[in-house]
Amino acid sequence: MPKSPIADPNEDYPRWYQDVIALAALADNGPVRGTMVIRPYGFAIWERIQADLDRRIKAAGAQNVYFPLLIPESYLQREAEHVEGFSPELAVVTIAGGKELAEPVVIRPTSETVFGEQMAKWVNSYRDLPLLLNQWANVLRWELRPRLFLRTSEFLWQEGHTVHASEADAAAYALRIHLDVYRDFLVEMLALPVLLGRKTAEERFAGATNTMTCEGITRDRKALQLATSHELGQNFARAFDITYTDESGQVETAWTTSWGASTRLVGGLIMGHGDARGLRLPPRIAPTQVAIVVVRDEDGAVEKARELGDAIAAAGARVEVDADTHTGFGRRAVDWELKGVPVRIDLGPRDLAAGEAPLVRRDTGEKRQAPLGDLPGLVPELLETIQSSMLAEATAFRDAATTDVADVEAALEAGREGVGRIEWARLGPEGERRLLDEGVSVRCIQRPDGTVPASEDEPDLLAIVARAY
RNA sequence: CGGGGCGUGGCGCAGCCUGGUAGCGCGCUGCCUUUGGGUGGCAGAGGUCCCCGGUUCGAAUCCGGGCGCCCCGACCA
Numbered sequence: 001m002p003k004s005p006i007a008d009p010n011e012d013y014p015r016w017y018q019d020v021i022a023l024a025a026l027a028d029n030g031p032v033r034g035t036m037v038i039r040p041y042g043f044a045i046w047e048r049i050q051a052d053l054d055r056r057i058k059a060a061g062a063q064n065v066y067f068p069l070l071i072p073e074s075y076l077q078r079e080a081e082h083v084e085g086f087s088p089e090l091a092v093v094t095i096a097g098g099k100e101l102a103e104p105v106v107i108r109p110t111s112e113t114v115f116g117e118q119m120a121k122w123v124n125s126y127r128d129l130p131l132l133l134n135q136w137a138n139v140l141r142w143e144l145r146p147r148l149f150l151r152t153s154e155f156l157w158q159e160g161h162t163v164h165a166s167e168a169d170a171a172a173y174a175l176r177i178h179l180d181v182y183r184d185f186l187v188e189m190l191a192l193p194v195l196l197g198r199k200t201a202e203e204r205f206a207g208a209t210n211t212m213t214c215e216g217i218t219r220d221r222k223a224l225q226l227a228t229s230h231e232l233g234q235n236f237a238r239a240f241d242i243t244y245t246d247e248s249g250q251v252e253t254a255w256t257t258s259w260g261a262s263t264r265l266v267g268g269l270i271m272g273h274g275d276a277r278g279l280r281l282p283p284r285i286a287p288t289q290v291a292i293v294v295v296r297d298e299d300g301a302v303e304k305a306r307e308l309g310d311a312i313a314a315a316g317a318r319v320e321v322d323a324d325t326h327t328g329f330g331r332r333a334v335d336w337e338l339k340g341v342p343v344r345i346d347l348g349p350r351d352l353a354a355g356e357a358p359l360v361r362r363d364t365g366e367k368r369q370a371p372l373g374d375l376p377g378l379v380p381e382l383l384e385t386i387q388s389s390m391l392a393e394a395t396a397f398r399d400a401a402t403t404d405v406a407d408v409e410a411a412l413e414a415g416r417e418g419v420g421r422i423e424w425a426r427l428g429p430e431g432e433r434r435l436l437d438e439g440v441s442v443r444c445i446q447r448p449d450g451t452v453p454a455s456e457d458e459p460d461l462l463a464i465v466a467r468a469y
Numbered sequence: 470c471g472g473g474g475c476g477u478g479g480c481g482c483a484g485c486c487u488g489g490u491a492g493c494g495c496g497c498u499g500c501c502u503u504u505g506g507g508u509g510g511c512a513g514a515g516g517u518c519c520c521c522g523g524u525u526c527g528a529a530u531c532c533g534g535g536c537g538c539c540c541c542g543a544c545c546a
Contacts, residue, residue: 033538088544110546144544151545205546213546225546262546295505330506337506348505358505439542 026266026279027148034146034153041339042266044287046156049265050136052189052285053158056181062132062160067114069137070105075113078239082112085206089141107140112207112232112258115161116240123163123254126246130173131163149267150224150469157262163242163254167233170255171210174229175452177259178212182227190265191282191391192216192272193398194226195419195464196452197444202432205258209233212452215443215464217398218271221418223443223466226268229259271469272394279340280363282390283383288320290379291336295348297325305347308375315376317383337362342386343379363390408434415440415465424461432463440465 026042029035038046054064070093076083091107094100108114115133123131138156146152160177164170178196186192199211208230216226236242237254246252273280283289290312294305302323309319320341322332329346336344344360351357351372359370359378363386370378401418405411408431414420415435424445427435432442443464447453453461 085545139546141545145542155546157546228546260546264546297504325504328504328506328508330504330508333506335507346505350505 026270029148030152030154032153034143036148036152036154036263038263041287045269045281045285046263046266048285048287049189050158053181053185053261054136056185057134057158057160057177060132060177060181061130062134062162065133065135066137067108067111067118067135069108071108071111071114073104073106075117076106078113078116079207079235081235082207086110086141089143091140091142108137109139109141110258110260111135111137111139111159112161112236112256113240115258116236116242116256119161119163119256120240120242123242123244126165126244129163129165129244129254130169132160132173133162134158134160147267147469149270150264152263155262155264157260159260160258162257163237164257165244165246165252165254167231167255170257171231171454174210174212174231174257174259177257178214178227178229178452182214182229182259182261186214186216186226187391189282189284190269190272191284191387191394192226192268193391193395195223195398195444195446196450197446197464198453198456199228199444200429200432200442200456200463202429202436203442205230207232207235208258209235213444215466216268216272217394217401217419217466218268218469219274219397220271221401221466223419223441223464223468224264224268224271225443225468226265227259227261230257232256232258267469273340273390277334278338280390281340281342283342283387286340286342287318288339288341289318289383290343290345291320291322291341292345292347293322293329293332293336294325295329295346295350297323299349299352301347301349301352304352308345308347308372311376312379316380343382345375361386363393411435411463411465412438412440415467418466419443420465421462422465424456424463427463427465435465439467441468443468 026039026045028037028039030037073092076086086109090109092104093107094104119131123129136158138154140154143151143153162173164173183194183196186194194214194216196214197212199213204211205228210231212229213225214227216224218224234253234255236256242254242256243251244254269281269285270279273282292305292309294301305321305323309321313319324332333344340362342362344362346358356369356371358367359375360367398419402421403414403418404421405414406422406426408427411420411422411427411431412435427442435441443466445453445456445461445463447458448460448462
């Protein structure tokens, strides 16, 4: 058993994720409080997340655009709840070009307002609708308490902004994004089981009429909001005068939505799957899926490793050959574990002589001997096994952390320890505030079958309560 | 803003109480050794001890003032 450079997760969870992040060499703290420098390996993970999400967003019909970083302060002020929600965390530029600006500009905390202003110009007729836009951009929120990846002041995300002719159409589209883009991505790619539902009025996005969430569970049994979709009603359409002429010639106010997912997903991935030895990446998102570690450069092991690597790559896996033999084997083995690479193959003279090599799973640690010739056939299959096994493990973990309860005090207890599930009718806004006082929040309300309710007033709804990052 | 703590080679820290040549581990450079789970050895480079002022023959250490950072809580994707 090698010495683990990472703290025992059972000892001190709050420190643990920092260690996992830092030691796995994904990111550093930035030069300004709360900002973050993402290293090449961390960014490779993000790029795969971004590429897959982008593909799904386009499949849902949205187009990519790019909007300004700086927003006139007056834009924010047009929607009362929105300003109120974001004012405390705005960074405001008051001087530019050496002169005091007539009107300060804020660095975007989110772009509803600039999109609103512009979309009003682009929407004239019902024929222009729906208008489905998305942008990949960085935004800034001066957070009181930043945490690497989970809540940095500056973060990179995707924000979608859409305009619709009717409330029903807007609601349907927000839900479609929520399920087909976010939920499917989280489950299929990141192997993270998610709790779906609506936010309570207390937790809703500033300016939204409905906020939907995908809540993940971290290994320390806290909730983490991984993605959200908002129905904005006509709040922004009214504030920015987004109107259209309908088929009968009537001028109507439109309905808008917005939805986003950020670099927090990398944090969610780390927190959802990491263990005491570092990252564990689900194969579909892993930049490198297979590391072939050359033990010693003897008997042509390096060449053999490259040939094997090519053969496995040809079978469809992302392979890296580690021929850095002047670094000790143990150190390199630990490095690949830290980086969470799903499969490792050790190749040295002994294996070449025997014609078989150790095939090691990162998720379970399981090691088995496999004939070299079989590897190109075995590996892709093994990667899929790991992918589904990690989802099953995370799901079982979440279920084991979840307790059904029947009253507020029990919900508080369950929420402190993990996830509590209680009938929303029994909790209610008063119960919610009681929990909030103790650091436990209602993460979402959902139907008994786990689907997203159309309103808070449906019968039999359940509230999911937990501590949150 | 409330409560704790810390500023000493790149990183992590000791030294401070009781003033007297600035140390340790990791990392880095070179050579050798070892490579199958974080090898071992030899040699070496690298520091305005956060800043300003004071006390003193002498300050990383004592005194006064300032600045910065981290952790816990309140705000939040």
